[in-house]
Amino acid sequence: MNAFERPLLAAAVLWAGIIPVHAENASSFTAAPPDAPFRSTPISPQVACTAIERLVLPEVSFLKSRSVEATDRHPAHCQVTGVIQPEIQFEITLPDAWNRRLYMFGNGGYAGENLAEASRQDTRNAALRQGFAVVQQNSGHDARAQPLGSFAENNLGKLVDYASRGVHVTVTRAKDLIQAYYDRPPSYSYWEGCSTGGRQGLMSAQRYPGDFDGILAGAPVLDFTGTQLWGVWNAQALAKAPISLRQLPVIAKAVLDKCDAVDGAKDGLLADPRQCSFNPAQDLPQCAEGQTGDQCFTQAQVETLQTIYGGVKSKGEVIFPGQLPGAELADASGASGWKEWIVSEGPKSRQLAYGESFLKYFANIPASQPNLDWKQFNFDKDVEPISRIREILDANNPDLSEFEKRGGRLITYFGWADPALNPMMGVNYYERVRRTMGEDRTSNFYRLFMVPGMFHCRGGFGPDRFDAMTPLINWVESGKAPESLQARQVSSSQVVRTRPLCPYPQVATYSGTGNIDEAANFSCAQP
Structure with missing residues (x-):
């Protein structure tokens, strides 16, 4: 070496x-x-x-x-x-x-x-x-x-x-x-x-x-193949107009304000994020022309977010789903789900670290390309040749x-x-x-x-x-x-919420009365 x-x-x-x-x-x-x-x-x-x-x-x-x-x-x-x-x-x-x-x-x-x-x-x-x-x-x-x-x-x-x-x-x-x-x-x-x-x-x-x-x-x-391409897709979008970690709480609040009560329970959870109609162009504060900051988003940043939420596209067709709203929210430590996975203040997000490695060593087997530049990957031209790896690695049957x-x-x-x-x-x-x-x-x-x-x-x-x-x-x-799984949320070694997990497509539905953090007040029902 x-x-x-x-x-x-x-x-x-x-x-x-x-x-x-x-x-x-x-x-x-x-x-x-x-x-x-x-x-x-x-x-x-x-x-x-x-x-x-x-x-x-x-x-x-x-x-x-x-x-x-x-x-x-x-x-x-x-x-x-x-x-x-x-x-x-x-x-x-x-x-x-x-x-x-x-x-x-x-x-x-x-x-x-x-x-x-x-x-x-x-x-x-x-x-x-x-x-x-x-x-x-x-x-x-x-x-x-x-x-x-x-x-x-x-x-x-x-x-x-x-x-x-x-x-x-x-x-x-x-x-x-x-x-x-x-x-x-x-x-x-x-x-x-x-x-x-x-x-x-x-x-x-x-x-x-x-x-x-x-x-x-x-x-x-x-x-696996689509997931790694998704990581590169998101990284390319963020390279054009980065989103800072300090902006993630603003996105999270906008998502909750728009969608928390859609499932019938205002509890800080999205029972099914597909019901959330969050739109970055409409629901986020826009920066004035020439302005930047942690509490607003430029037009370029809005376009970056729309690209991430919109999914991976090749020749105009979505080939892998976009990010669902909700993961921007923070856990008990205050860390957003996007932190490090999608948005990172380091050299690479985790999505990019995985995706770049995939392009270099997996995508064109058996001929690895360790010097490949992920920024140059063309989603209209370079996706179709990646086929053999899908047959080996993906579990889609x-x-x-x-x-x-x-x-x-x-x-x-x-x-x-x-x-x-x-x-x-x-x-x-x-x-x-x-x-x-x-x-x-x-x-x-x-x-x-x-x-x-x-x-x-x-x-x-x-x-x-x-x-x-x-x-x-x-x-x-x-x-x-x-018929269901009993789930708990724990904070500082204390159970702070219980909720039934329901077999899809059923969802846990609030009865309308009782403690919203107790599983006894929810039942599994068709959406």
């Missing part, structure tokens, strides 16, 4: 480290009752933990196992680590008291995580305490050495591992190990992931329908009949105020599945829950804490479909 390349790599590693990569919602199993079905009579290992190392498994080039004693954070277990060719690192954790179920959780962003990082171990331990055999993998590369999308530079194999193969081969080998260790296969297998982890879950349902019985896919970046026929159950959720991934991806995909498979048939195995006020996977200014994993398990094993 020469002296010129070192600072570039350091900057990329910094970006990879500060961009949050959520694998799940972090509320799984919190609603599990003491008699939850997965707390069944446990199964003990039938061989020694060290015997795992002697197994010869297809494509596994390295295998290490060790016994771990119980602590206040996790029960006693056998920890297995290894490598699946060529570079997929995995961890499989086998509890001494197994509940006969497999739980695998996903990756975030461009993946490549260190499997031992604290947040991933916390997720693992939460499932391990419930008795699950827990599985995770890094999608075939190390983000510390190859940050963002750089791992795919002239490497189609690593791209395919990231897209879908990494999850599939890992869960397949995990089932082999479980069979060898307990002398029986898992009775049920479950997936949970958010963001990239949500896309991985949908990819499994579409391409490997036998891998999981239940899939929880949060905020899935199912149109609405035909889930094979997954359904095998008895699979699928829950997806999306924050209506997600600034990182457009929530209309989730809505539009669900609508396509309903058109493809029929409304009644779809609701029998697939449900979508939209979350007012939630940012990306969690956080925001609405009820973002909910356990969707326990209802999914109940649905798979007991046939009880979730």
Whole structure:
């Protein structure tokens, strides 16, 4: 590596480290009752933990196992680590008291995580305490050495591992190990992931329908290609007329003033932002000619906002939906959802960091273009050639009949105020599945829950804490479909709001009486 390349790599590693990569919602199993079905009579290992190392498994080039004693954070277990060719690192954790179920959780962003990082171990331990055999993998590369999308530079194999193969081969080998260790296969297998982890879950349902019985896919970046183009589109618009962080509260107030009461409850939430008719040209204070400031918007800034809200266009046609109103609002810390994701005072927004990396290393596979200038990307001429990557990476197939026929159950959720991934991806995909498979048939195995006020996977200014994993398990094993999810909003360790989350297209409707922050005063109804 020469002296010129070192600072570039350091900057990329910094970006990879500060961009949050959520694998799940972090509320799984919190609603599990003491008699939850997965707390069944446990199964003990039938061989020694060290015997795992002697197994010869297809494509596994390295295998290490060790016994771990119980602590206040996790029960006693056998920890297995290894490598699946060529570079997929995995961890499989086998509890001494197994509940006969497999739980695998996903990756975030461009993946490549260190499997031992604290947040991933916390997720693992939460499932391990419930008795699950827990599985995770890094999608075939190390983000510390190859940050963002750089791992795919002239490497189609690593791209395919990231897209879908990494999850599939890992869960397949995990089932082999479980069979060898307990002398029986898992009775049920479950997936949970958010963001990239949500896309991985949908990819499994579409391409490997036998891998999981239940899939929880949060905020899935199912149109990965469109999402990255969206980030570049927004960045190009902001390059023409930047919006400052100090202007975001003005936009947020204008959105609430215009739309808060549209859903029948003036509560600071937009139950369905599609009902909001916010128009920057009409609803924002305009700067006088020659004037600038934090409390008004120039004509150029208004046009920038209209471009962002209007969606990505190619040859006059919208090819990816625009930003929905509502994500401009701030969370409890006072930070707008747009901060860093869309508007940044640093060198790049997070949307641009992801989108630029996509253009350089993914868009024209296998011929990477590391010197590509995102500012020169032409949305009328350069979109159409990006086709092969869609077939490899996007999880857009609405035909889930094979997954359904095998008895699979699928829950997806999306924050209506997600600034990182457009929530209309989730809505539009669900609508396509309903058109493809029929409304009644779809609701029998697939449900979508939209979350007012939630940012990306969690956080925001609405009820973002909910356990969707326990209802999914109940649905798979007991046939009880979730009619709603109970969500909480927490501030300073105190619950400040509860609200039911309703299966789309239903919405939580206020009764008109009672505390507007209590779920008991809302019911799920058709809009």
